Amino acid sequence: MPDSLLDLPDWTVEWVATCPSTNEELTRRALAGEVEPKIALGTDHQTAGRGRGERTWVTPKHGALTFSALINPRIDQEGISVLPLFVGIAICRALAKYGFPAALKWPNDILLPANDGIANYGNWRKVGGILCHTIPNIGTVVGIGINVTQTESELPVPEATSLALYRRLTRSDSRARMSKPSGKENPPQIQELAATILRHLDKVCAEWETGNLLTLIDEYRGHCQSIGRAVAIAEAEGGDPVQGVAVGIARDGAIVVQTAPDTTISRHFGDLFHVE
Secondary structure, eight states: OOOOGGGOTTOEEEEEEEESOHHHHHHHHHHTTSOOSSEEEEEEEESSEEOGGGOEEOOOTTSEEEEEEEEOOSSOGGGGGGHHHHHHHHHHHHHHHTTOOOEEETTTEEEEEEEEEETBTEEEEEEEEEEEEEETTTEEEEEEEEEOSOOGGGSSSTTBOOHHHHHHHHHHHHHHTTSOOOSOSSOOOHHHHHHHHHHHHHHHHHHHHTTOHHHHHHHHHHHBTTTTSEEEEEOTTOSSOEEEEEEEEOTTSOEEEEEETTEEEEESSSEEEEOO
16 A cells, blocks of 8 residues: 555655755754654755755756755754755665665665666766754754656766666666566655655654664665765865775764775765766
8 A cells, every 4th residue: 555644643744736845944944943753755846956065956846856854863963964864764675665675875875776877876877865963952854855857968067867867767778578467567756755764764763762773774775875885075174085995884874985995084074976
């Protein structure tokens, strides 16, 4: 039975036709004391969406899942830095329900297989992203964007994909091999997918709150396509990027990079590029 936003008794969910940015709107309302965790705000058309580093997130009307959720896990604030990684786990679990083998690029990109070797992503393409903003003494606004129905011409960059495009390409590949495609023929409905993600986000947070931090970190490592790759991390303050091989994820969410045979460093922030 499909998930429904109406079947989430612990959540208040609002869905609007248009919104400049669900993250900014939910943050504004939280700071004004108008809302409390657990509330989610989704829109059919986000007109001024933002990613990390003030990048824009452009999607056609009804083409993508764009929503934000205000949560407040019962975790010491010093440990909240892993939250974006754990949101990635929830999304991977949700997409797996529909037959999508999603993976993650540290710290906040959602990937699907592509097998076309585009630079920075290798044999993967970006299908979505996560942007978290913590509001002291209130909670964290978790923004999620996933391309759902876009065609290739509707995507903003060549290293992007959508659920529909991935399904079409894998269906064509299956037919070329004279075998039946796996999974559903079409991607899930946008609001159905939002409900599924919120369910899995609740489950991940419950596991986190009951002391399964290291188990979740291990699960993230299993999804993370950055580990084992040559990477470069551009730091916000400028300067030369850190380069090396990503060898792990620390318990606080930092990526661990081996820069020399006997030297490793860790970074909590920065733009990471896969060096092919």
